Amino acid sequence: MKNKKTYVLIVSINFPKTHKRAGAPTGFPTSIIFEIKKHTLRKNYPLWKKRVDEINAGRAVLSVRYWEGLPYRSKQCECIEFSRLGIQKLQYKHFNYNENHHFLIDDLESPLRMPELAINDGLLLDDFQEWFKPMPTEPMAIIHFTDNFTYPVADPFMQRKIEECRAGKHIKRKWVSTGEDSGRLDHEETANAEECIFCNGKYIYLSES
Secondary structure: OOOOEEEEEEOOOEOOOOOOOOOOEOOHHHHHHOOOOOEEEEEOHHHHHHHHHHHHOOOEEEEEEEEOOOOOOOOEEEEEEEOOOEEEEEEEEEOOHHHOEEEEEOOEEEOOOHHHHHHHOOOOHHHHHHHOOOOOOOOEEEEEOOOOOOOOOOOHHHHHHHHHHHOOOOEEEEEOOOOOOOOOEEEEEEOOOOOOOOOOOOOOOOOOO
């Protein structure tokens, strides 16, 4: 198809003025090219979802660029172009129990935690937290620079258990530790929030069967 649309995504080559490392290089262009930075987070999920769908349908491309000098006062330099992308909706949920950070991916609970999100975004955890301080609570777009990597979400069984936990039914689980059934659920015990495996991010995925 001729005359494809070009959507531009600007990445920062230096940490912003509001960051404790203001002015230091981020290395984003190089880390994107070498697939160290696997994605970027952007506001306005509906807009980016529409754009990514167009790109994956072959009607557009994404040009990843950076400012050669001062933003909006210098030339844009392209570091890479993408014709295939992945996208997921990210929503930040902060549970107060033990200061754990929880996320929804595509409106479903996910085992994703902030350290993994930070590394895949090309940042150390401290730098990521400083960059996104406070972490936005409105849905954001995770724009994956590859279409074969996504963050997992809970299966329906686990989703229901998490909702029960949020309703006040906290769960402490016992697991079979030996034999053929090692790792499978043995039985459940009620618990308070401090002991709850869901509140503390220690649940694992199981099927009902």
